Structure formats: structure tokens, C-alpha cells
Amino acid sequence: MKPYAFIISILIVLESFASASPGPRRLLFWNRVQVAPVPKVSEEFQPEVSQLTAGGLRLKEAVEASLDGTAHHLAAIFQRERSKAPNEAFELRIIESDGRAAKTIFKRADFFFSFAFAGGPKKLNATDINGDGLREIIVQSSSGGNCWSCNPTEIYQVRNHKAELLAAAPIQKLADLNGDGIQELLVTDARWESYDDLSHAASPGAAMVYAWRNGKYVYASRDFADFYKGEIGKLRASIEEAKSQITADEFSDEVYVGLAIALALSYTHMGELERGLIEMESSLNTNAKSVAQSKHRAVIIDDFRKGESGKKLREMKHGDPLPL
Numbered sequence: 001m002k003p004y005a006f007i008i009s010i011l012i013v014l015e016s017f018a019s020a021s022p023g024p025r026r027l028l029f030w031n032r033v034q035v036a037p038v039p040k041v042s043e044e045f046q047p048e049v050s051q052l053t054a055g056g057l058r059l060k061e062a063v064e065a066s067l068d069g070t071a072h073h074l075a076a077i078f079q080r081e082r083s084k085a086p087n088e089a090f091e092l093r094i095i096e097s098d099g100r101a102a103k104t105i106f107k108r109a110d111f112f113f114s115f116a117f118a119g120g121p122k123k124l125n126a127t128d129i130n131g132d133g134l135r136e137i138i139v140q141s142s143s144g145g146n147c148w149s150c151n152p153t154e155i156y157q158v159r160n161h162k163a164e165l166l167a168a169a170p171i172q173k174l175a176d177l178n179g180d181g182i183q184e185l186l187v188t189d190a191r192w193e194s195y196d197d198l199s200h201a202a203s204p205g206a207a208m209v210y211a212w213r214n215g216k217y218v219y220a221s222r223d224f225a226d227f228y229k230g231e232i233g234k235l236r237a238s239i240e241e242a243k244s245q246i247t248a249d250e251f252s253d254e255v256y257v258g259l260a261i262a263l264a265l266s267y268t269h270m271g272e273l274e275r276g277l278i279e280m281e282s283s284l285n286t287n288a289k290s291v292a293q294s295k296h297r298a299v300i301i302d303d304f305r306k307g308e309s310g311k312k313l314r315e316m317k318h319g320d321p322l323p324l
Contacts, residue, residue: 044097045074048104056081057091061115065126067135067158072097075126075137077113086111092139094156094163106163112142124174129183130212134159136166148190148205167217168324172207177224184224185210185217189265191312196300202254204261207231208269210322217322222271235263239283248290257297260284264304268313277304
């Protein structure tokens with residue numbers, strides 16, 4: 001890793017310590033209970049919640065709904081008051097009630113859980129996001145690392161008294177891209193995170209579209225050309241802006257390079273791989289301010305034409321299921 005990239009990584013971690021949001025603060029204060037009002041839950045769930053509270057778990061977030069249309073459910077995030085390890089600090093539980101008794105039917109412990117994240121699924125939580133007649137639970141999880149894949153969003157549903165994982169990925173956003181009332185998943189293509197030792201801020205990334213088809217989420221990016229046309233327009237504008245940052249300093253063009261690669265990725269997901277490579281090459285073959293920059297970019301072009309990155313571009317197939 002380049003020295004300045006290491007410094008940027010340290011600054012990112014230090015910034016996360018100062019953040020007021022509960023997610024990043026867990027890096028330093030994972031064993032401290034956040035002071036916040038305890039969510040209210042229906043009377044039918046109170047005995048089970050009280051039992052968990054007596055065992056050292058504090059109710060932090062809660063969502064109530066009939067997830068399967070028959071029983072009543074409480075999806076709850078608990079924080080352990082005195083956890084022995086970071087990965088035991090939080091628990092996600094789904095509790096089911098038949099009107100007479102309630103019991104936990106699903107439990108998972110991890111470093112951090114929340115029902116809210118920047119992509120805005122909180123308002124969609126416990127609704128039918130995919131049109132299959134069941135209501136889904138959307139939760140942000142984290143292993144504590146500073147990477148896209150370290151903080152996946154997970155989507156669960158309850159069927160036959162069991163919780164089933166439908167998706168687990170670095171989801172940027174849930175959005176109805178074609179107006180049919182069903183939410184698509186915009187998933188970050190994290191395969192090029194810190195590509196070629198680029199700084200995290202300059203890492204090339206693009207959104208992959210996963211759509212609900214035949215009972216599962218599948219790779220369907222090429223079916224949403226209008227979305228990618230918008231993304232490509234934004235990338236072109238950003239590339240033009242990044243030109244002003246380039247100097248003869250060897251690494252001053254990192255943002256520009258990362259955006260040029262992201263442009264190729266977006267075209268590829270839209271189904272126009274060759275056009276994406278041509279536009280990336282056009283950007284990388286211009287605006288270099290030093291011989292070192294030109295040589296570095298030539299290596300990248302060769303990698304995407306003949307190397308491992310080229311193989312990665314071609315390995316994803318339309319209709320492939322979302323890996324779990």
C-alpha cells in the first residue's frame with residue numbers, strides 16, 4: 001500500500017470514532033450500551049423480551065408485523081450489556097407469536113445490526129418489497145471492517161415458521177426502477193475495491209441491479225438501461241471535474257483513473273462491454289501529466305483487455321442468482 005493511502009485509511013478510522021452515528025462508533029465503544037429509549041412492544045412479546053433482558057440483552061430496535069400473513073412477528077435488535085467479544089455485541093432476533101405464546105424462531109449475533117442505513121430501507125421494512133405476498137425484514141449488518149463488503153444489507157422473510165435469507169450484499173439502495181411496484185436491489189460491485197492499490201476513496205465501483213425473478217434475486221442489470229444511462233452521465237461529469245486534480249505527481253490522477261474504470265464497469269453491467277472498454281481507454285490515454293502516469297494507465301488497459309480484470313468483466317451472466 002502506498003504511504004499516503006495508509007494515512008488516508010487511518011484518517012477514515014479516526015473520523016469514524018468521532019461520528020455521532022451508532023454504526024462507526026462501535027469500533028471503539030462496542031461494549032458500551034447506547035443510552036436510548038427502549039422501544040415499546042406488544043404485550044404478547046413482553047415475556048420473551050423480558051427473559052432476554054434478564055439475560056443481559058437490551059432491546060435497541062424493533063419492528064412488528066405479520067410477516068407471513070398468519071402469525072404475528074417481532075423483528076428485534078438487541079445489544080448485549082457486557083459482551084465478551086465484538087461479534088457478540090448485537091443480536092438480531094425474529095420472535096413469533098400465535099396469540100398465546102411467543103418464542104424466538106431466528107437468532108444471529110454479529111458486530112452490529114440496525115434497521116436503518118443510508119439506502120433508506122427503514123420505511124420499506126416489514127413490507128412486501130418483491131411482490132411474493134410475504135413481508136420482508138431488512139437489516140444492516142457489519143463485521144466492523146472498513147470496506148464495502150464488510151457492511152452488507154441482509155433481507156429475510158418468514159415462511160413456515162422459519163426465517164429465510166433472501167439477500168446479503170453491499171446494497172446501495174432499494175428502488176423500483178421500472179415502476180412495477182417491486183423493489184430492485186442496487187448492489188455495489190465490490191470486486192475492484194482498492195484495485196491496483198488505489199486509495200479507498202478512488203476505488204472504482206458501479207451498481208449492479210438484482211431483480212426478483214422466480215423466487216430469487218438474479219443479476220438483471222442489462223434490463224435497466226435507463227438507469228445506467230443516468231449513471232454514465234454522472235460519471236462523465238465527474239471525470240471532467242477530476243481532470244483539474246491531475247498534476248505531474250505520480251498519484252494525483254487516482255480519482256480520474258478510478259472513475260474511468262467505473263465508467264467501463266457501468267457500461268459492462270448495461271450489456272455494452274466493448275463500448276465501456278473503448279471509453280475507458282479514451283480517458284486513460286489522455287490527460288496524463290507524466291510518463292509514470294501513462295505507463296501505469298497502459299498496464300490497467302492491458303489488464304482489462306487481456307488480464308484478470310477482463311475475465312471478471314465477462315464472468316457474470318444475466319440471470320445468475322445473487323450469491324449468499
